Amino acid sequence: MVALADITARRHKDRSHLARWVMLGLAAALASVSVASLFVGATGLSPLALIGDFLAGRPLDLRARVVIVDIRLPRLALGLLVGAALAVSGVVMQGLFRNPLADPGLVGVSAGAGLGAIMAIVLGGLLPPAIGAATGYALVPVAAFVGGWLSVIALYTVATRGGHTSVATMLLAGIALAALVGALSGILIYLADDAQLRTLTFWGLGSLAGATWGKVLAAAPLMLIGIFGAPFLARGLNGLALGEAAARHMGVDVQTLKRLAILLVAAAVGAAVAVSGGIGFVGIVVPHLLRLSTGPDHRYLLINSALLGAVILVLADMIARVVVAPAELPIGIVMAIIGGPFFLWILLRRRGLMEM
Amino acid sequence: MLTARNLSVRLGHRDILRDVDFTAQAGEVTAIVGPNGSGKTTLLRALTGDTAFAGTATIEGLNVAQAKPWELAARRGVLPQFTGVAFPFTVAEIVRLGQSTGVSGGAPDLGELALARVGLTGFGPRAYHDLSGGEQQRTQLARVLAQVWEPVGAEGPNWLILDEPVASLDIAHQLEVMTLARDFAQAGGGVVAVMHDLNLTAMFAQSVALMSGGRIVTQGAVDAVFTDENLSDAYACALRVNTAPARSTYILPHAASA
Numbered sequence: 001m002v003a004l005a006d007i008t009a010r011r012h013k014d015r016s017h018l019a020r021w022v023m024l025g026l027a028a029a030l031a032s033v034s035v036a037s038l039f040v041g042a043t044g045l046s047p048l049a050l051i052g053d054f055l056a057g058r059p060l061d062l063r064a065r066v067v068i069v070d071i072r073l074p075r076l077a078l079g080l081l082v083g084a085a086l087a088v089s090g091v092v093m094q095g096l097f098r099n100p101l102a103d104p105g106l107v108g109v110s111a112g113a114g115l116g117a118i119m120a121i122v123l124g125g126l127l128p129p130a131i132g133a134a135t136g137y138a139l140v141p142v143a144a145f146v147g148g149w150l151s152v153i154a155l156y157t158v159a160t161r162g163g164h165t166s167v168a169t170m171l172l173a174g175i176a177l178a179a180l181v182g183a184l185s186g187i188l189i190y191l192a193d194d195a196q197l198r199t200l201t202f203w204g205l206g207s208l209a210g211a212t213w214g215k216v217l218a219a220a221p222l223m224l225i226g227i228f229g230a231p232f233l234a235r236g237l238n239g240l241a242l243g244e245a246a247a248r249h250m251g252v253d254v255q256t257l258k259r260l261a262i263l264l265v266a267a268a269v270g271a272a273v274a275v276s277g278g279i280g281f282v283g284i285v286v287p288h289l290l291r292l293s294t295g296p297d298h299r300y301l302l303i304n305s306a307l308l309g310a311v312i313l314v315l316a317d318m319i320a321r322v323v324v325a326p327a328e329l330p331i332g333i334v335m336a337i338i339g340g341p342f343f344l345w346i347l348l349r350r351r352g353l354m355e356m
Numbered sequence: 357m358l359t360a361r362n363l364s365v366r367l368g369h370r371d372i373l374r375d376v377d378f379t380a381q382a383g384e385v386t387a388i389v390g391p392n393g394s395g396k397t398t399l400l401r402a403l404t405g406d407t408a409f410a411g412t413a414t415i416e417g418l419n420v421a422q423a424k425p426w427e428l429a430a431r432r433g434v435l436p437q438f439t440g441v442a443f444p445f446t447v448a449e450i451v452r453l454g455q456s457t458g459v460s461g462g463a464p465d466l467g468e469l470a471l472a473r474v475g476l477t478g479f480g481p482r483a484y485h486d487l488s489g490g491e492q493q494r495t496q497l498a499r500v501l502a503q504v505w506e507p508v509g510a511e512g513p514n515w516l517i518l519d520e521p522v523a524s525l526d527i528a529h530q531l532e533v534m535t536l537a538r539d540f541a542q543a544g545g546g547v548v549a550v551m552h553d554l555n556l557t558a559m560f561a562q563s564v565a566l567m568s569g570g571r572i573v574t575q576g577a578v579d580a581v582f583t584d585e586n587l588s589d590a591y592a593c594a595l596r597v598n599t600a601p602a603r604s605t606y607i608l609p610h611a612a613s614a
Contacts, residue, residue, distance in 0.1 A: 249429065
């Protein structure tokens, strides 16, 4: 208990101690949520019976093995990756735009990535069969990455003048971008055949259902680049919080930082959107909660956001699987129900935000 | 030494700086003074590499236009007129940003020392956005100090480049900040400061560059530059240079009709 009192006393002096403890706590939460998610779903599996079987050295029965290894495990992996990728992209975008409202979903980056994904789904069949077979599952994530990348560049060019980003311009540019992308997506959907339409509809609602190891392996590299690359930008993003000039004065190579940040966001968001569709609000809810409790220092914020994003998404996916069992809700709907009111709450707390 | 040779800055069709030559020596506080729009801040922005320019600028032999940001950051800290902070940092966290990016290294209590130097002892846990304008400006100065803590490092003198460092401060803190700058210079470091207050400049600077219309009218010791004629011409109003009983120079503005 002495240690605990010590931590509480220090908290007011230095939030970095708290941030480290939060990191440990989140890692523990992540482990338990992950294990729990393997045993929650339409098919009842008793964890105790499974552990008993395992200890007794009995092989898993076929049904349990299919459910756990081929359905729930890839789905868990996808949830962890997508949650971490979306949360980290939120932090990086907010650091890049120097604004806590810059979320990939809100400002059209996810929409741009979505257009890339839709193009790959609808037009991918037109590719020569040899190329189509070679790219396989990877075609959709890579196309989404390119779409997201072009969107961030367009957004940054429009909304940022001389290192200053106007929130109003950024959000309005995001609306324009989303409208344009929506129109283009509409044209593509018009062209799609029935099978493609069904794929597109479920994909657009945002879901982790239908996760397979193939999908996970295709999208994981891009998301992992985003998740594990972002902490290397922490020092630069901290400097950028004081403005481009101040960051440069402190030794940050601002141009390189911005290029890397845009690439990382595009990679993480693109791959996440490609495999899970429109899951919103993770990138804004998670960093906001962590900034409130442990402060904006990116050295901790990026890692903690990855952990909390993964926890929240796996939890939301469990809710999505359970509330209307044996059917399931798309996780995008669950996140919107949680995230929408949360976003309004942020606006209520900080009415002055638009003047920034 | 900090130098500028044939420095010119063009913005659109306007020459903001024309062929400016400027030198500042380590061990001195060098002030840049002049009326609004005379090019003071632009000269400073050229020296810090924030604006594109023709000509050459160097800090201790480093070419400002070519050196890497981290090479420059190891030799000089820059205090801007205003620093917008995007996220809810505490005062201690802001100061630590300077320390973690600069060359001063790991000394754990450096942040507290830097805050003490600007009169903000105990302000570390406070939220930066809750401070007054003057306190925020002094927090930023502490951050800059934490970046280049030693006036003279292993490679030679370090530099503080200050853009109107006392603009938002009350008179006691003006003296405190200018004393800090003078101490840094007396310990062997270099200080370049854009100044509006001619009396503070006369009190604390050893060298002054007087600017007008994008040029340096004259640069040299305070007594040589601050003459009735020089100042009245540059500022386009009647100014008289006087000496107070304690023999320090002061400048009294006169209304045009007087």
